[in-house]
Amino acid sequence: MKNDYLKEKARKVRIEAIDMIYTAGSGHPGGSLGVADLLTYLYYNVLKTNASKPSWNGRDRFILSNGHVCPALYAVLAEKGFFKKDRLKTLRKMNGLQGHPERGSLPGIETSAGPLGLGLGISCGMALKAKMDGEKHHIYCMMSDGEQDEGVTWEAAMFAAKNKLDNLTAIIDRNKIQLSGPTEKIMPLENLKEKYEAFNWNVIEIKGHDFNEMKKIKTRKKGKPTLIIANTIPGKGVSFMEGKFEWHGKAPNKSERDQAIKELNKQ
Amino acid sequence: MxxxxxxxxxxxxxxxxxxxxxxxxxxxxxxxxxxxxxxxxxxxxxxxxxxxxxxxxxxxxxxxxxxxxxxxxxxxxxxxxxxxxxxxxxxxxxxxxxxxxxxxxxxxxxxxxxxxxxxxxxxxxxxxxxxxxxxxxxxxxxxxxxxxxxxxxxxxxxxxxxxxxxxxxxxxxVTEESEFRIGKANILKKGSDLTLIACGNMVFQALKASEILEKKGIEVEVINNHTIKPLDSKTILQSAKKTGTIFTVEEHQTAGGMGSAVAEAISGEGIHLEIIGVEDKFGQSGSASELLEKYGLSANKIVERIIKHKKLIQNV
Incomplete structure (x- = not known):
């Protein structure tokens, strides 16, 4: 898909995400807006998926490890036709879309996620299975930068390198904030690229809102897992949310929601 | 057996x-x-x-x-x-x-x-x-x-x-003659005075305890409760209704283990229950048999607990 098309899709995803979180009265707008471009690009230009056959074995697997940004994932899946868009308004309501993803509750959700650090290990298991059985699909795992604090992330990083899981691509949403402050203040991660390289990964850094740079997501290196460090701006697209850790996990009120939608409608 | x-x-x-x-x-x-x-x-x-x-x-x-x-x-x-x-x-x-x-x-x-x-x-x-x-x-x-x-x-x-x-x-x-089905507890020995439910290594201790008690005239029904979940409440309740008393024994804290699962299952049925296990303590180094004795899980210790209970009942 061309960049203009992707831009329009990502804009719609952002509007849906803001509306969902506003209607729910709680949720995580910062990360959801920050990953909207990446998720749009992945679902329109990278992942082999089939909305009418969501469990088709040849599909690429997309594991969302930082489950709290699920409003953006739900919006992209609805946009792609995995389920009807009217379900988006049920976010965080009884019998509706879960506040953190639940496998089996919606087509296209590969794993439940919420507690951080769970996704990379699961992705390793999936990638290893594909290798064992000679299957050609690829496994993509999105993580937050905050969840690099979790020790299990590094256990999985070692495992992926040991097993030469070159059918695994992890993507870190490097927005430099976490719940209670900047990542470099809460628990410094830098130099993140060198850390993963030391763990024997193939690491590529991209601008996380630049569709041209996202072409690099398909880069592979034989015998090594690949990490894409996608530098993003949390709250991207809504001026008063951009770069603010305070918007990590807070719903907008009515006037903030209206202001956000107004801004997004102009883009 | x-x-x-x-x-x-x-x-x-x-x-x-x-x-x-x-x-x-x-x-x-x-x-x-x-x-x-x-x-x-x-x-x-x-x-x-x-x-x-x-x-x-x-x-x-x-x-x-x-x-x-x-x-x-x-x-x-x-x-x-x-x-x-x-x-x-x-x-x-x-x-x-x-x-x-x-x-x-x-x-x-x-x-x-x-x-x-x-x-x-x-x-x-x-x-x-x-x-x-x-x-x-x-x-x-x-x-x-x-x-x-x-x-x-x-x-x-x-x-x-x-x-x-x-x-x-x-x-x-102890299970060479038993069938194994998940969720189906096995009655290893019939008895009418009380039901002794065990799991894991404690099944052996329970059987030994039942042999000692038999000599003292106490007929113990021994159940191997290998599946804690899903629990075979039916077999447990049937036995308990016959004997009126359950003792459970496990190599585990008394809090939250097999005995607790049994307690949940028989709650409200008017059945006397005693849970034998490790009582809110950490273990220590030692041989298996020394530790079983020390923490009250050996056949002899199980026998002591049951006799103490029987005496209490007789004194009532």
Whole structure:
């Protein structure tokens, strides 16, 4: 898909995400807006998926490890036709879309996620299975930068390198904030690229809102897992949310929601 | 009933069972967190090297990788010590395995006080509690190596996340004449005075206790309650209604374990229940038999508890 098309899709995803979180009265707008471009690009230009056959074995697997940004994932899946868009308004309501993803509750959700650090290990298991059985699909795992604090992330990083899981691509949403402050203040991660390289990964850094740079997501290196460090701006697209850790996990009120939608409608 | 000739640890039965299960089903895998020898996986490793996965000393990732493999259709047995898995990785087990309903089998050895010389850190006394509270999880505690082998094979045929609790120490076999069905408790010995429910190594102690009590004129019904979840409430209630009194015995904290599961099942039925186990303490180094004595879990100690209770009743 061309960049203009992707831009329009990502804009719609952002509007849906803001509306969902506003209607729910709680949720995580910062990360959801920050990953909207990446998720749009992945679902329109990278992942082999089939909305009418969501469990088709040849599909690429997309594991969302930082489950709290699920409003953006739900919006992209609805946009792609995995389920009807009217379900988006049920976010965080009884019998509706879960506040953190639940496998089996919606087509296209590969794993439940919420507690951080769970996704990379699961992705390793999936990638290893594909290798064992000679299957050609690829496994993509999105993580937050905050969840690099979790020790299990590094256990999985070692495992992926040991097993030469070159059918695994992890993507870190490097927005430099976490719940209670900047990542470099809460628990410094830098130099993140060198850390993963030391763990024997193939690491590529991209601008996380630049569709041209996202072409690099398909880069592979034989015998090594690949990490894409996608530098993003949390709250991207809504001026008063951009770069603010305070918007990590807070719903907008009515006037903030209206202001956000107004801004997004102009883009 | 008790085969003193054949001394074997339940973990040895697991090692045999997983090989037999793997011969039947190519999807069965064994994952190890650097403890393959302790889990008796040598033969599995030799026969199915391509189905043996070493994750290193990383129990959290052990559970996570297991979940990923299971979501893709494999049947992974993730193996470690009961004091590390399911404890260090409980969060992974809760969400990635149980909430996902991933068909992962958690096989853990060195459960209970009979782990012995390694001491308290390695004597898992809380594992039944933290696994049985998880929705979708089955919890199985084989009584001996014979039963562990059968339980491993039967477990491999189900689709449920399952915790299989295994022991380090060799004991006589007590289930050679028993059938094994998940969720079906076995009455090993009939009796009318009281019901003694045991699991794991304690089944042997319970049978021995019942022999001593028999000589004192107390007829004990002994139940091997190998499946803690789903619990066979029917068999337990039927027996309890006949005898009016239940004693449970397990190598586990009295809080939250097998006895607690029985208490939940008989609550409101007017049945007297005493739970024998480790009472809110950590263990210590020692031989298995010394520790069983010290922590009140030997056949003799079980007999003492039951006689004390009988005397209390007679004095009423």
């Amino acid at each position: 008790i085969n003193y000739e054949k001394l074997k640890a339940s973990r040895e039965g697991f090692g045999i069972g997983i090989v037999k299960a793997a011969l039947e089903n190519k999807n069965i895998l064994a994952l190890s967190a650097d403890l393959s020898e302790s889990l008796k996986l040598e033969e599995f490793k030799n026969r199915f090297p391509e189905r043996y996965i070493e994750v290193g000393v990383a129990e959290q990732n052990l559970a996570a990788v297991g979940a990923g493999l299971a979501l893709e259709g494999k049947i992974p047995f993730i193996t470690s010590f009961a004091s590390f898995s399911p404890s260090i990785n409980w969060g992974q087990i809760r969400v990635s395995i149980c909430y996902n309903n991933a068909n992962v089998k958690i096989a853990s050895s060195h459960a209970g006080i009979t782990t012995g010389e390694d001491g308290a850190t390695h004597q898992a006394l809380e594992d039944i509690a933290i696994t049985r509270v998880l929705p979708k999880m089955n919890v199985i505690v084989p009584a001996d190596a014979t039963e562990a082998e059968k339980a491993t094979i039967e477990t491999s045929k189900t689709k449920n996340p399952t915790y299989l609790r295994l022991g380090r120490e060799k004991f006589p076999q």
